[in-house]
C-alpha cells in the first residue's frame with residue numbers, strides 16, 4: 001500500500017513504499033496519476049534505477065519528448081533519457097549544464113504541452129554541508145484562486161502566445177552561456193503556440209493560471225501595451241513567495257512534477273567543480289488531455305479508494 005505524505009504548505013508530497021525499479025501496477029499508476037494532479041509534485045526517495053527503468057516508468061504518463069538537439073546529450077541507448085549535468089569529461093560536457101535556470105513551464109511553447117518531468121538525482125552538489133541546486137516550484141492552483149474577481153473575468157476565455165525563443169534568448173544573455181542563437185531551422189521546428197490563460201486541470205477539474213514568464217509573450221486578444229502590462233502583472237502575481245515551494249535534492253530522489261499546475265526554476269548556486277548529475281524524462285500531455293484515458297484512470301482510483 002502506498003503511503004503518500006503531503007508536504008507542509010500544501011505543494012508536493014512524498015511517496016513512500018514504492019520501488020521504481022520494478023514494474024508499476026495499474027493500481028499504483030492510478031494512485032500516482034491522481035496524486036500528481038492533486039499535489040503537483042511527487043518525490044520518491046532512496047531510489048536506485050536504470051535509465052531504462054526511468055524511461056519505462058515515465059512512459060506510463062504519456063509520450064516521451066526528445067530534446068532540441070537530436071545529438072543529445074542522452075543516455076547511450078536510451079534517447080528518451082536526457083542528462084542534466086555540469087560535469088566535463090575529457091573536455092566534453094556530459095550533459096546540459098544550464099537547463100531551466102529561470103521561471104518557466106516546460107513545453108508551453110508546443111501545441112501539445114508538457115505534462116510532467118521525471119528527474120532522478122545521481123549527484124547532488126554540497127557546500128558546507130548544505131545541498132545546492134534546489135529546484136523551485138510555484139503553485140498555479142493557488143495563483144489562480146487568489147486572482148481578483150475582476151482579473152478572472154477580464155482574462156476568462158483569453159489566450160496567450162508562448163514562444164520557445166524567448167527563453168532561449170534569456171538563457172543566452174547569461175554570462176558564460178555557450179548557447180548559440182537558434183537557427184531558422186530550429187525556430188521552424190518550434191513555432192510559437194497559443195493556449196488559454198486559464199486551463200481546467202484534467203485530473204482535478206480545478207482551474208490554473210497557465211502562463212509563465214519563460215515563454216509567454218502576448219495576450220492575443222488585447223492591444224500590445226495592455227497585453228505587456230497585464231503579463232507583467234500576472235508574472236509578478238504568480239511568483240510571490242507564498243506560492244513557492246523549494247525542493248532540496250537528496251541523492252536517490254526521483255521527483256516528478258505536473259507542469260499544468262506549476263512553474264519551476266532551477267537554482268544555479270553551484271560552481272563548475274561542484275558536480276551535479278540528474279537524468280530526466282519529459283512527458284507530453286497527450287494522455288492527460290485524453291478524456292477517456294483520464295476517466296479510466298480516475299475510475300480505477302475511485303474503485304481502489306472504495307475498496308480500501
Ligand SMILES: [Fe+2]
Pocket residue numbers: 099100104105106264
Ligand atoms: Fe524546465
